[in-house]
Amino acid sequence: MATTCLLIMSSHPFSTPEARWTAVRTRDSNAVGSFIYAVRTTGVYCRPDCKARLARRANVVFYENIPQAEEAGFRACKRCKPNAPPDHDREPVLAKIREAVDLVREGASRGDKVTLKELSSRVGLSKWHLQRVFTKINRMSPRAMANSIINTMEVEAAETSARIEAARDRRESSSHSSMASDKSYPDETEVHHLGLPNNLQALPMQYDDPDVDSVLRDLFPELY
Ligand SMILES: [Zn+2]
Numbered sequence: 458m459a460t461t462c463l464l465i466m467s468s469h470p471f472s473t474p475e476a477r478w479t480a481v482r483t484r485d486s487n488a489v490g491s492f493i494y495a496v497r498t499t500g501v502y503c504r505p506d507c508k509a510r511l512a513r514r515a516n517v518v519f520y521e522n523i524p525q526a527e528e529a530g531f532r533a534c535k536r537c538k539p540n541a542p543p544d545h546d547r548e549p550v551l552a553k554i555r556e557a558v559d560l561v562r563e564g565a566s567r568g569d570k571v572t573l574k575e576l577s578s579r580v581g582l583s584k585w586h587l588q589r590v591f592t593k594i595n596r597m598s599p600r601a602m603a604n605s606i607i608n609t610m611e612v613e614a615a616e617t618s619a620r621i622e623a624a625r626d627r628r629e630s631s632s633h634s635s636m637a638s639d640k641s642y643p644d645e646t647e648v649h650h651l652g653l654p655n656n657l658q659a660l661p662m663q664y665d666d667p668d669v670d671s672v673l674r675d676l677f678p679e680l681y
Contacts, residue, residue: 507537565606
């Protein structure tokens with residue numbers, strides 16, 4: 458019995474009236490899209506996270522979706538606008554997603570993977586919405602984006618290290634060879650000789666914002 462209840466609850470977290478009422482009482486934004494509630498005394502139906510004054514439990518009816526609530530004679534709440542087209546708040550959401558991308562990018566530039574929980578509280582979108590919209594717009598989750606940036610930086614850093622290593626090898630092999638053969642690569646030897654210490658110091662510059670920015674611009678042109 459207990460196992461069955463748990464299974465039902467885990468597959469549909471807002472399937473029972475109790476769970477729905479708890480979501481309404483706590484204005485749980487994670488419940489948005491799972492159900493609609495209506496208030497008999499006002500004749501209005503709302504999103505689960507409506508910020509309007511909480512109705513009495515006895516006056517609240519739950520519906521699976523908007524058509525059911527409208528068929529029962531309720532009209533949409535003007536405050537939470539449950540029937541507004543998805544584009545209604547598209548711009549604010551896009552701004553929040555851009556902010557989330559910035560946070561992911563900032564974190565990744567330091568080698569950190571910002572958690573969904575942290576992003577959610579920083580930009581003011583529920584974890585569920587954030588993950589869904591972010592992934593839809595960017596075609597990858599915040600975690601995947603952080604991994605992608607960090608991997609790209611690591612590859613670039615490794616390539617830079619390899620170039621520096623190769624330059625050092627060439628320099629060492631040419632310094633071991635005779636003075637005569639040294640003269641066959643005068644420019645290259647000179648350049649690497651002068652450039653090596655600077656290149657080594659410049660390695661952390663791979664993690665600077667302009668580099669990460671250009672990687673992101675290539676990966677997500679639609680965000681710019
Ligand atoms: Zn409402």
